Amino acid sequence: MALLETRMLSKSFGGLRAIQQLEMDVEEGSIHGLIGPNGSGKSTFFNLVTGVYKTDPGSVVRFAGEDITNFEAHEIGRRGVARTFQLLRLFSEMTVLQNLLVGYHTHTKYAAAAPIFRPRSVVRADQEASESMFELLSIIGLAEFADMPAGELSGGQRRLLSLGRAMAMRPKLLMLDEPAAGLSPTNVDVLMGIVLDLKKRYGLTLLIVEHILKVVMDTCDRVTVLDHGQKIGEGAPHEVKDDHAVVEAYLGKEMSDEEVRAAFAKAAR
């Protein structure tokens, strides 16, 4: 069953059609990759699904069978869609734990005034929160930094924290926006290991936008390729890799070093 479905999803900015009639299904429990050149509409897709942008008329976004088209972002979040950002947007003055709790409290339901009066139910809820957050911290390997301000973490740790914060919302669907950008291959492996661990433990569905193809090819069950806001290919990673249209628009022909050098020399003539 598809957890996330889009039908006729479109979005234009002025004259620029960022997404055109995109039909896409993300199967529950799968890892779905979304790739394509810059400007192909990947970030717009994220923003449409999470309610940051409003869709053009006629578009439908369904989550777990419910039509959530143009819902407010927080309502979509409450239904179980979380995302990370390319630019991490952490609260750098807050501690690591507080960063997670921000994500967690957007998920809890008690009234805004309640923390002031602190009835027993709230105290209990808070304890539960801390406990489950520590569990999360230990999975992402940041337990020992719980009380450190997020701003003092290293680049890789911050990326893990941003992942943890999204997880704190207890999502059903986790959307990762270029999780591996700027990480060394070793760190990418660590990160993806944690992601897979989280998926298994919490029964997540994952949607990953990534430029580093290795990540996509190694981890994804299914890949959608966008170009100019349109789907130009979809299928299992190895199918996409050999798809003619995808190669033309995105991956490029294989060339040896000599062929590349020859192309340079030819240009100079």
Added chain:
Amino acid sequence: MEALLGFLIFGVTIGVVYGIVALGISLIYTGLDIVHFAHGEIYMFGAFLGLVFAHQYNVPYWLAILCAMIVTGLLGIVIERVFYRRLTRAGGGYTVAGMGMIICGFGMSVVLQNIAFLIWGADAEPFPVNFGMPYQIGEIFLPKSYVATAVAALVLMGGLHVFLKKTKIGLAVRAVAQNKDIAFLMGINVPLMISLIFGVACAIAAAAGVLIGPMQSVQVEMGYLMLMKAFAAAVVGGFGSLPGAILGGLLVGIFENLGAAYISGSHKDIYAFLLLILVLMFRPQGLFGVEAKVKA
């Protein structure tokens, strides 16, 4: 029907003036990344300077506009160099420094108003210009001063357009307005261009002041209302868009005159803001504005 035409004429004549002040505000916004709250006072200074040239030195009206533009433009450059530059260096936008910029603009507005008060006093000064008898088309009277205002405003807009689109300096100004770092990397003297932008914006505000003088007389407090209308115009047209500023000015002028004519004339000034709200509801970026967050 004649009445409608009359209202439209009034709307256009005041609208072009809103438009040229809005043009300056937009220009400063794009060039310096600040919303200049003292622009109403610059406009007021321009009006007084025009009056001084026209009546104290007996300079012909057209020349008085030009003189007021030059002096006010220079005044603007001094203000920018001495005050604003120090703040823009600290960064603008939604930062603390950006807040500082806004406060500084308000402060400048108070300072300029007090200086004007000391020089010229609080009384309104008449700015009589003898344009001769109004044109009469059927039952409609069209005072020559209105035509003159519209023509002058068109000349200014045209001049600015040619300057920005057809000259090398204009190209550099646009480059600075769009991205200062890159303009620097292209060898453009960015600080000089910023001064120029500010000076030009002040000069056209001065022209607006001198143009409106004969219609409304000249007074120390005249800047406030104009600033509000010009802001409305700039936002309606799309903040930062130059053609938008002109169109926004015209729309505000026409809309408020028609509103006063056919809805209720009692609180004319709210129509500008009504229009503003309407436009923002349906087109948050303004009519000519570019949507801020275009990232595909």
Added chain:
Amino acid sequence: MLEVRDLQTGYGRIKILDGVNVSVAGGSIVTVLGGNGTGKSTLLKALSGLIPVWDGEILFDGESIANLRPDRIVNRGLIQVTQGKEAYPAMTVEENLMVGAFTRSDKQGIRRDLDKVYDYFPALQERRRQLSGTLSGGEVQMLVIGRGLMANPRMLMLDEPSAALAPQVVLNIFANVYRISQSGVTILLVEQNVRMALLLAGYGYIIRDGRVLIEGPAEELSGDESVKLSYLGGTVASREQMSS
């Protein structure tokens, strides 16, 4: 031609570059490689005068250009080509190119260089009247390189020209960079696309955490296992490498 000695700089109080040494000989292509956030772009900003140099020396043609105002550095013929997304989207293609020629007054020379840019990148000529905001990513990258050429540079510094472009386009752009260098312009290329950069350049530096980690002739670097292991990134031209 360009000598960078013990360069230290950063933003605010945060130090990004901590003693970088780079040397570029006239007529050569030199590449500076590194992942995101290693200080590559900071190096270019310091060279162009956009951020102050805290310590160290930058010599261009033997004269110090450290902390000169950016437009003065441009006047000496050292031009930075920014990333593709930094064209002027609200200007036409040709206006963008003319901004590049701002410092020049030789009308004929400007005309000649304009033709030269159109010869390098015919796509730009077709779109000369279009707003550059409507161009594709590759075309915008061509535009900013063309804009740099319009300043009649003696040395061009390119900031990740391959970023986020399809391999086919990257090949086209790199080929043109090669062609530009053959016409006598010295090139400093900052890249994440290690393979393509090392194929193009004669000499390379790899920086990490604000320092030069490894340097050497490009051939040597591309054979270096540690380079292969640690510093991949950006789009990839060869799928062999992708899956390696």
Added chain:
Amino acid sequence: MKMFSRGLVSTALIAGVLVVHTSAVAGTIRIGATMRMISENGQKYGQMVADEFDLINKNGGINGNTIELSLLNDECKSDKGVANANKFIHEQKVHLIIGSTCSSVSLPIVDVTAQARVPQIIPHSTNAKITQKGSAWVFRVPVSGRYYAGVNAKYTGENIGTKIAYICAADAASQNDCDAMQDQMRRQFNAEPAYVAQVQEKEVDFRTHMLKIKSANVDGIMIAALAETMSRALLQSYEAGIGKSVRRIGSSSASNAPVPKIAGDAVLGVFYTAAYAAADKRPIAQLFNQMVRDKYGIHAPDHDFSQAYDLVRIVEIALHRANLNLSDGSLAADRTAIRDAIASVDGYRGLASGPISFCAAPTPQCRDGNKTPVLIHYTKGGEEFETEVLARVPMPINFGLE
């Protein structure tokens, strides 16, 4: 020349009413004045009030006592005016308060002075309510608005017509003038307004209204607004093509000098009621005009000046009459004595067009001293404007009080 003319005026005015009173111990009579002194005119007439009190001191003071005047600017803002009054009463312990110029400021001060039991004499505020509050401590030198509207409406209805358009600015004085005029037109001629435009206090663009008024074919336009706003409206009425045959009626501020100065020729034929006309042919008026022109550079003093001048003279008379102790313990008694002395001024003849009389009862009949508006119209615009008196109209004491 200056001193001569001024001295002459003073003598002319005081002669005949001077009552010599044997003074007690020489002391200081403290007077606080709060007025609108923001415009050039306002500053100058504030200066005139100060100068006149100075002159009284130089000529020997009041029964050997010196007047100490504290002059504050309230900018026509009620909060500042009230603050000034409180400062006078509680800090400076004044015996008498003069002020304010604006009705909106005078009104709240009436409550302050009534409560503190300090006499208040008003140089220029026309709002009828000021004396209707029933305070025993307030006196009004100027003509009350209730008379003005009656005279204006009578003249308009009988000589011009009853189809009148109104432009009413949002400041309190103009609103008041506008309402009163409409009311009087209804009462006297059963005439409803042909068009009413409410505009902002500092409106600059009246052209839409003028165009609508033009198509309404009215007999006259009443423009009730402060001087600068009124001038702009007058100018724009001609720009919109409303001919001279449609008469323009001014509100009380039409007498202010900026009107003819800004409006220029557009002021021709504008008529209004005031307490004083510079065109007054009486010798007193001529001398006063001369004095103000020489000393303060005012081409023709409006009734702001004349009323302030009359006020000083009335205060002078009253202080001479009052039996003042002027010791620390006698403050309340002295204040009451001054109040009673002012109330006893009867038949004062000064610059005002008719006699000014007060009496003891705390009623408008007793406390609106001047009951004679003068109807004036402009015969020349510009800085060197000229006016002509159309009529002097003594009004019945109860007019406008039903």
